[in-house]
Amino acid sequence: MAAVDGHENNRLVAFWRDAIQQDWKGLPGYDRRVAAIVPLPYPTSAGDGFTVENSPPAWHADIVIAQYAGFDPKCDAPRGVQKLDWDAGNNAFRMDWNRADVQFNNVMTISAGSGLVYGVGLGAGCRHIYRGLDLGSGGTRVELPLGIGRSCLDQGNSHALLDDRSIVFGTTNGMVRIRPH
Numbered sequence: 535m536a537a538v539d540g541h542e543n544n545r546l547v548a549f550w551r552d553a554i555q556q557d558w559k560g561l562p563g564y565d566r567r568v569a570a571i572v573p574l575p576y577p578t579s580a581g582d583g584f585t586v587e588n589s590p591p592a593w594h595a596d597i598v599i600a601q602y603a604g605f606d607p608k609c610d611a612p613r614g615v616q617k618l619d620w621d622a623g624n625n626a627f628r629m630d631w632n633r634a635d636v637q638f639n640n641v642m643t644i645s646a647g648s649g650l651v652y653g654v655g656l657g658a659g660c661r662h663i664y665r666g667l668d669l670g671s672g673g674t675r676v677e678l679p680l681g682i683g684r685s686c687l688d689q690g691n692s693h694a695l696l697d698d699r700s701i702v703f704g705t706t707n708g709m710v711r712i713r714p715h
Contacts, residue, residue, distance in 0.1 A: 544586045546572040546599060546618060548627065558625060570627045576601050576614025576634065586614075587690070591651065593644045595620035596630070596669060598651045600638035605689045609660035613637040617651075617672060631672035636665060640703070643693040650675055652701065654688040662686035664701075664712060678712065686710065 548570040550558070560566040574586060587602040596619045603611035616632035638653035645652065650666035657663040659682070666676030680686040684706045693703040700713040 544574045544576070546570065546574060546590070546597065546627065548572075548597070555625070569625075570620075572618060572627045572629075574599060574614075575616060575629070575632050576612065587638070587641060589641045589692075591642050591644045591692075593646060593669070595622075596644075597627070598642055598644065598669070600636075600640075600642055600653065600655075602690065603637065603639050603656075607637075607639050607656055607687075609656060611637050611639070611656050613655075615642075615653075615667065615672070617669070633667070633672050636667065636674075638665070640688040640690055641692040643695060643701075644669065645695055647695075652676070652693055652695075654680065654686070654703065662688075680710070 550567050550569050561568050585602055587600050590597050590599040596617060598617045601612045601614040613636055614634055615636045615638055617630045618627040619630045621628045637655035639655050640653050642651050642653040649669050651669055652666050654662055654664050661682050662680040664678040664680055668675050687706050688703055691704045693701050695701055700711055702711045
């Protein structure tokens, strides 16, 4: 289990979900169930109204964390997406990749089938863009311009991946469904 903590110095706080490994000595000053505390590379000040999304998606030992711009993101919303994975040999998370150029404003969704992490964020011209980043490399594999305005604004929802490979998510004005070609 993982959560993101703090507004001034954003960091990932991870906990052992099941049985704690026998050789785990624990982190000094913390309960033994705390598995890791990792500073994140894109912190912003709480006074700016931004923080990181506090519900990062996880798949096996991978955790993906994005900067969150709130319920009414400005065109210059902070960017930043990073993926950490658990290094079992060292009993620690390591930064696998990070992207300073991508803005997601939702609880991202990981697809095991496609190997992508999906989300909606702002791009050039304040246009909402639906993206799929490769879970292994962080590279952009899907980039679909959605439009400008509240009908495309995802304020923090997770996305449903349907059997027909379409994606559904809620906006401030209704629902969006993206269907594959």
